[in-house]
Amino acid sequence: MVGLVKRGLGACLGAALLCLAAGVQAQAEGKPIRLGMIDGLSGPFANAGDAVVRNLRLSIERINASGGVKLPDGQHPLELVTFDSKGNVDESLIQFRSLVDKRIPFVLQGNSSAVAGALVAAINRHNQRQPDARVLFLNYSAVDPTLTNENCSFWHFRFDASSDMRMQALTEAIRGEHGVRKVYLIDQDYSFGHQVARSAREMLAAKRPDIQIVGDEFHPIGKIKDFAPYIAKIKASGADAVITGNWGNDLTLMVKAAREGGLYARFYTFYGNGLGAPAAMGDAGVGRVLAVAEWHPNVGGAASDAFYQSFRARYPDPRDDYVHLRMQMMVEMLARAIEQAGSTDAVAVAYALENMRFTNGFHDATVRADDHQVLQPLYVSAMARQGGAVRFDNEGSGYGFRTVKKLKTAQTTLPTTCRMERPAAR
Template sequence: MRRLLLAAFTCGMFSAAYAELATQPATQPAPIRIAMIEGMSGAFANAGEAVQRNLLLAIDGVNARGGVRLKDGRHKLVLSIIDNKQAIEESLIALRQVTDQHIPFVVQGNSSAVAAGLIEAINRHNERAPDNRVLFLNYSAVDPVLTNEKCSFWHFRFDANTDMRMQALTDVIRGDSRASKVYLIGQDYSFGRQVAKAARTQLADKRPDISIVGDELHPIGKIKDFAPYAAKIKAAGADTVITGNWGNDLTLLVKAAKESGMNLKFYTFYGNGLGAPAAIGDAGVGRVRAVAEWHPNVGGVASDQFYQSFRDRYPQPKDDYVHLRMRVMIAMLATALERAGSTDAAAVARALEGARFGNGFHDATMRAADHQLIQPLYVSVMQKQGDGGVRFDNEGSGYGFKTERYLPAQATALPTSCVMTRH
């Protein structure tokens, strides 16, 4: 090795890669690579950056324990990030880079349309190249079809799907006697359409007295001024808005509603971060709700320690958007790798099926039938920091969220239509 390195140096070919190799112990196992295909530029770059922070912290936690133990020793996890510009075609190009480099694991989530495209492409690739198969771990793409009609042995979802999240929100709306006129607004792609469909179906069942006074989809990531949409909501006489909007599409929507002077209730999927609490301000106190698998004011020593570990790593308020599900995903992957004793995608998939997770404040199970994680959900309501036990605010805004409704895991599970071909 020394002679080879010396020769390479003499020929002017001594790269940083060779230098790194020279300093590594000869017996250190190769790292296990995970490719993150996500929008890291454009309108939703802030959402991609939030994912990156959460994944890196989760990976650091595994590596701090020595990495993943396989037969040949402990392997560190390494994250490779590919910007897909939030586009399906760019994502498929990124997937080809992944397979060319023999990276066994892909993670993605900030678009159900992209996730659907990746599932189809990975299914075809794994059929053609059984010696280079890929496993897809999904942390946020929540269109129900991904674990129903389009379910795949090679895909696992670690977030509650749209119907599960909407079930939690409409359970709260059912008890809200002041909700009478609901406006549905969302992004015009598969996820946004599914949110509207789920809201209509579930409200008709739980609150048939409620009127749907608006049902509108807008281009995703392209609207810079939501004032015209706020005007429509106001003209419709709505008292309640249901939206699955995320990223800047949510922040700009709630900002426009605030500036219009409306006193609305917002029932959201993602209203607890990425600038939304600061944008809506005092108008959101007691009126903006979000649904998630966890939030910082859940309480308890273990939950507080989890949140504090994130804040210690990322102390800037702008970086304060914490996803428990990403920590769950990486922890479950590491355990499945050790159980499988291999990085083979099929072996790891089998180890994930039926796997359980518990960390002292959150328990979850990966349902084998459709590869949907079954976990508790919280509906939380926005409050000023310091009020009603709200110790932690979001992103330095002075506003945090307080639990309004807790749904245990068994209450969030919904039937699946998945018919899966196993490998």
């Protein structure tokens, strides 16, 4: 492992409590390399956008504290510039125009696959029309599989697992849970939610044909304030498990309604380990709420613990406790790719990212060149009271998550149908 990942995480990880708390200043004095984040910072999913900002800022601070990004003309700090999309496609495209007008070379986005799809199309057009001002799209959370299959783009890289990869992990956990007989699917009514439901049906049919799907429902995204009627229908169906890709307040409000409505089914979720969900469920969620992610704080090991503790030192307020390894990994890998390319040119940086490997002592990931999908292990974890193996709780709730199944990279890797058009390397 060489370059910025070693310098950033390796040098600063163990000493993060000291180097960040002491306010170590970047030594880089060159013009900042700007990263433009387009995401919802107001509206119903503002809490998810704020969580992203915290994760990105911490990674940028680590890199800048170790000297920034080395280019032929010297060291350059990274700088995060945020653009509020208000969580909708039209506003995201308006903000994208503002971003390119400011000559920012890198677009960061993730909270909405619908937005990501629109951005990919806009970036494809922009880069074709303005080859001297191309931009690169780094996706940290938009998990619609089409983004790395039929709608793949040379200008797009995804650092999160696709929804199919996440469902692969969840259904592997369900495969051995013989108490699960009836499953209710409930998701947000847009492209991502429909992909989650489709893959759940297909994978359950292949792995557990004995399971009965007793409900398959979609609800408006970001508009439901009271999920009690939905919970009543789930209870009436006799479901002993719920599978959902809901995120943000749509998940928090749903699990809160489940607790208040006395629904004791298992919740197999993509994002049930933060943004208020554990506290909303309380004791009713212990052993019943499961989540899937590339990492969680109770994975174990000195390097993992140091990584998590450095985040908590930087953001001590329990309300800010929502850590995404993939977002910090993304910034580390981008910085190293810029160094390898010797510039911020989108074509050169993209080719440097292809086949790049990230290792940090507790996680190992690789960028697949065929479709620009990051391949990595995934953990399925279950909610538990803090104590014993659950050393760290979530958001000061007294509840954390413990690993129930780890899937190696080979188990989460799925084929791609991507047929990518590639520009000539510079």
